[in-house]
Amino acid sequence: xxxxxxxxxxxxxxxxxxxxxxxxxxxxxxxxxxxxxxxxxxxxxxxxxxxxxxxxxxxxxxxxxxxxxxxxxxxxxxxxxxxxxxxxxxxxxxxxxxxxxxxxxxxxxxxxxxxxxxxxxxxxxxxxxxxxxxxxxxxxxxxxxxxxxxxxxxxxxxxxxxxxxxxxxxxx
Numbered sequence: 095x096x097x098x099x100x101x102x103x104x105x106x107x108x109x110x111x112x113x114x115x116x117x118x119x120x121x122x123x124x125x126x127x128x129x130x131x132x133x134x135x136x137x138x139x140x141x142x143x144x145x146x147x148x149x150x151x152x153x154x155x156x157x158x159x160x161x162x163x164x165x166x167x168x169x170x171x172x173x174x175x176x177x178x179x180x181x182x183x184x185x186x187x188x189x190x191x192x193x194x195x196x197x198x199x200x201x202x203x204x205x206x207x208x209x210x211x212x213x214x215x216x217x218x219x220x221x222x223x224x225x226x227x228x229x230x231x232x233x234x235x236x237x238x239x240x241x242x243x244x245x246x247x248x249x250x251x252x253x254x255x256x257x258x259x260x261x262x263x264x265x266x
Contacts, residue, residue: 105169109242116166116241124172129162131155138198141174141205157192160227163236167245170217178206179217186221186263187248190228219260224250 105123107116121129130136132155139145161184168183170176181202189195206214225248227236236244245252 105171107166107169107241109240109245111241112237113163113166113239113241113244114237117162117237120162120166126162126172129158131159140201141209151194153192154194154198156233157189157195157228159233160192160231161195163227163233166241167248167250168217168220174202174205175210175213177202178210178214182206182214182218183221183224184226184228186218187224187226188229189226190230192228195228215264218264219256220251222260222263223255223257224248 105120107119111119117129121127130150133150135147136150136154136158137145138148161180164170164180164184165172165176168180170179170183181199184195184199185203189199203214227233227244227248239247
């Protein structure tokens with residue numbers, strides 16, 4: 095009997111798509127327009143219908159492009175649970191030099207620990223066994239890669255194996 099029960103992410107993108115094609119499908123599916131990558135402001139939405147405008151500084155504008163590609167690669171949605179999951183996955187896999195990603199992900203991770211603890215833990219375990227695009231990838235270059243090839247390159251498991259080191263890192 096296993097205590098670790100895996101739940102598939104909400105949306106699976108065809109691994110034959112390029113990341114550019116997957117991103118287009120993602121933006122259309124979640125009605126995100128052009129992603130707002132060049133907007134001067136973005137709206138930060140919090141649980142409880144709280145939202146406020148925040149300047150879209152360069153560090154965040156660059157990071158959100160990779161963040162959206164991570165949604166494509168992992169299949170996590172854009173609702174509160176999905177953002178908590180992608181936040182946990184990105185914290186575990188690393189946000190590199192993108193301090194804005196670390197900050198925003200810790201926010202979604204925090205509310206996710208209260209509202210969706212199992213989902214957040216599973217996403218963290220999956221991220222701990224993966225690498226992220228934040229570390230050393232060029233956004234323009236990865237757009238031509240296939241979803242499947244990039245999942246493989248980043249070691250993103252569709253079903254991660256539970257390791258005790260994951261639980262230890264999570265608790266820290």
